[in-house]
Amino acid sequence: MGSLARATWSKVGICFLILVLTLPWFMNRSWALTALRMGEDKAAALGVNVSILRIGVLAGVSLLSAVAVSFVGAIAFVGLVGPHIARMIVGEDQRGFLPLSALCGALILSGTSIASKAITPGIVYPIGMITSLIGIPFFILLILGQRKRHWQ
Amino acid sequence: MSALSAENISFSYGSRQIFDAIAFEPIVPGQLTALIGPNAAGKSTLFRLIAGLLPLQSGKVHLGNIDLDSLSTRARLKRVCFMPQFFTANAALTVFDVVMMAHKQLKGWRVSDADMIAVGTALHEAGIGHLAEAYVSELSGGQSQLVSVTQALIRKSDVYLFDEPTSALDLRHQLDVLGQIKSAVVRRGAVGVVALHDLNLAARFADNLILLGEGRILAQDSPREVLRANAIAKTYGVAIETSQGPREELIVHAYAS
Numbered sequence: 001m002g003s004l005a006r007a008t009w010s011k012v013g014i015c016f017l018i019l020v021l022t023l024p025w026f027m028n029r030s031w032a033l034t035a036l037r038m039g040e041d042k043a044a045a046l047g048v049n050v051s052i053l054r055i056g057v058l059a060g061v062s063l064l065s066a067v068a069v070s071f072v073g074a075i076a077f078v079g080l081v082g083p084h085i086a087r088m089i090v091g092e093d094q095r096g097f098l099p100l101s102a103l104c105g106a107l108i109l110s111g112t113s114i115a116s117k118a119i120t121p122g123i124v125y126p127i128g129m130i131t132s133l134i135g136i137p138f139f140i141l142l143i144l145g146q147r148k149r150h151w152q
Numbered sequence: 153m154s155a156l157s158a159e160n161i162s163f164s165y166g167s168r169q170i171f172d173a174i175a176f177e178p179i180v181p182g183q184l185t186a187l188i189g190p191n192a193a194g195k196s197t198l199f200r201l202i203a204g205l206l207p208l209q210s211g212k213v214h215l216g217n218i219d220l221d222s223l224s225t226r227a228r229l230k231r232v233c234f235m236p237q238f239f240t241a242n243a244a245l246t247v248f249d250v251v252m253m254a255h256k257q258l259k260g261w262r263v264s265d266a267d268m269i270a271v272g273t274a275l276h277e278a279g280i281g282h283l284a285e286a287y288v289s290e291l292s293g294g295q296s297q298l299v300s301v302t303q304a305l306i307r308k309s310d311v312y313l314f315d316e317p318t319s320a321l322d323l324r325h326q327l328d329v330l331g332q333i334k335s336a337v338v339r340r341g342a343v344g345v346v347a348l349h350d351l352n353l354a355a356r357f358a359d360n361l362i363l364l365g366e367g368r369i370l371a372q373d374s375p376r377e378v379l380r381a382n383a384i385a386k387t388y389g390v391a392i393e394t395s396q397g398p399r400e401e402l403i404v405h406a407y408a409s
Contacts, residue, residue, distance in 0.1 A: 031258040037243040038250060038288070040237045047229035047258060074249055092244040093253075129376060 001128035004113055009072045011093070018067050022060045023102075029053060030094035037092055072090050075128045077135020097106035108134075154216020155180050156311055156343045161258040163201055170194050171201075171367050173211065179343050179360070181310075186264045186375075187347045190388055193364045195347040196237060201311045203234040211299050215310060215343075231354035233309035235300050237316050241288045247299050248284040251275060254303035254341030256366070270305065278302040279328060293320040303330050312336070318353065324348070330357045332386065351404040355379060355394075363387065379404055 026033070032053055035043040040050050083097075084103030090096040096105075112130040120126060155178035163171045163354055170241075170385045171194060179185050187195050200206040204225055213220045220228055252263065252271050282296050283291070291299065297320045297402040304312060315332060318326040330346070334357050337344030345362075348354045354361060354375065361378040363371040365387035369380045376394075378384060379402065385392045 015295070027261065030261065031253055031256055034253050035258065036247065037245060038241045038253075042241075045229065045234045046254065047201065047226045047238055049225060066407065087244050091246065093249050139220050147176055 001126045002069075002075035003124075003126040003128065004072055004114075005124060005126075007072055015067055015071065018064060019102075022064055023099075025056070026060060026098055027095070029056070030098060033057070033094040036093065037139070044150055051095075070134070075109070077095055077131045077139070078108050081131075081135055081138050084138070153308070154218075154289060156213070157212055158202070158213045158217055160210045161201060161213065163197060163206065164209065169367065172255060174367070176368050176369050179345060179362075179373050181343045182338055182341045183265065183344070184344075184357055184358035185339050185345045185360045185362060186318075187345055187364060188351060188354055188356035188378075188384075189196065189240050189364035189370075192327070194367050195364055195385075196315050198364065199234055199315055199345075199347065202311070203232045204228045226258075228387075229319075230307075231309055231311075232311040232312040232313065233304050233307045235304040235315060237319070239296060239300055241296075243288060244287050245293070247280065247286050247288060248275070248286065250288055250299065251302055251306060255306045256271050257307065258294045270326060271387060274302055276308045278305070278332065297321060298325065298329065301333065308340070309342060312345070314344075315348050316349065318348070318350065326353060349381065351392075351406075353406055355402040375402055 032043065032048045035046050035048050036053065038051065043053075072078050081100040085104045086097055086100040090100055106133065109127070112134065113125055116125040116127045116130045156174065157178040159175045160173045161175070162169075162173050167201075184201050187198070189195055189216060190279070199205065201208055202220070204220060208221065211303055215231060220232070223231070247269060251274060252267065253265060255271055255274070262375070272281070272284070275284050278298060278301065280295070283295060283299070286295075288296065289301065296316065301314070301317050304314065312333070317329055317333065321329060325371065330353060333344060346354075346358070348358075358375055361371070361373065361375050361379055362369060363381075363384055365383070370383040370387055373381075379392065379394050388406070391409060392404045393407070395403050395405065397403045
């Protein structure tokens with residue numbers, strides 16, 4: 001299970017560098033990414049090269065998550081909960097959705113990191129445990145919400 | 153403004169030949185042209201070929217003197233605005249968001265006051281101002297079609313291709329939308345082609361008809377000529393009679409035999 005115990009400032013620096021390199025590309029493509037949410041056909045009609053965009057996003061996302069995971073291990077549910085909170089706040093216009101998703105993820109990680117150190121003084125719980133404690137109920141709520149929508 | 157023409161164009165999906173070296177007469181700007189033909193005649197495919205969303209296997213599409221294949225995809229789709237038949241979106245985007253997206257044409261992160269006013273005006277003119285804050289996932293079929301038309305008309309292009317813009321609309325909105333499309337095409341001096349199933353609407357709004365059937369252009373002329381031709385009855389497999397309506401419009405009657 002993932003833990004922040006192995007984090008050092010130089011690893012943070014590398015993560016930051018990768019983020020600084022990839023984020024401008026994503027922000028530059030934000031209209032195209034929004035267009036893609038209207039369906040491939042519609043996006044293509046607006047001039048989005050869907051296959052190139054797909055590959056680019058896949059590469060960028062793989063790089064970002066690979067770097068983070070290789071330093072601290074898999075910390076579950078941050079990538080699920082963060083974007084959902086951001087979506088509730090600003091909707092899916094990627095110009096706002098993209099940076100806010102990242103911010104929400106960072107906030108969740110910081111919050112759970114504090115919790116993991118504060119619950120029992122002197123013991124640092126693996127942060128993945130805390131994020132799972134939040135994430136699993138959220139996930140179940142999400143599934144129930146989805147099913148409700150289909151029943152209506 | 154320049155006319156749209158095609159010569160010798162061929163296309164097939166795998167081994168299934170759709171078009172074999174077809175051509176149409178130049179489609180003049182400032183007029184509305186209706187593309188008619190039975191299901192699976194190739195109307196959407198023809199639009200996609202013109203827009204460059206499908207690759208031509210032979211032949212050329214020209215806009216004035218420009219060979220459209222010589223443009224980049226992005227530049228081509230800026231000149232040729234194509235509205236696909238369907239759009240379904242289960243996204244947390246409002247009608248205002250998606251029309252803004254079409255207006256910005258994927259350029260520029262910042263949205264200016266002028267952009268906001270342009271989108272607001274477009275929504276108002278399309279009669280969907282009250283839907284501005286509605287999520288696209290909550291729209292009815294007809295409403296999403298109105299949004300699609302607005303997305304197309306807010307763009308300034310030389311060619312507008314609408315794939316059945318009225319299929320989910322009630323009577324009043326059918327007339328509204330075709331009226332909007334026609335006046336936009338006339339006002340901007342652009343080439344406008346609308347694929348339609350309703351021959352009465354085609355006869356009423358279009359200046360020219362193109363009849364497509366079995367992968368060929370069977371007729372291209374004024375509505376009066378095309379609707380009276382033998383080709384149309386044969387293609388659709390029905391008997392067709394025309395008459396004069398109470399306001400001197402051309403009315404099409406179809407009989408099963």
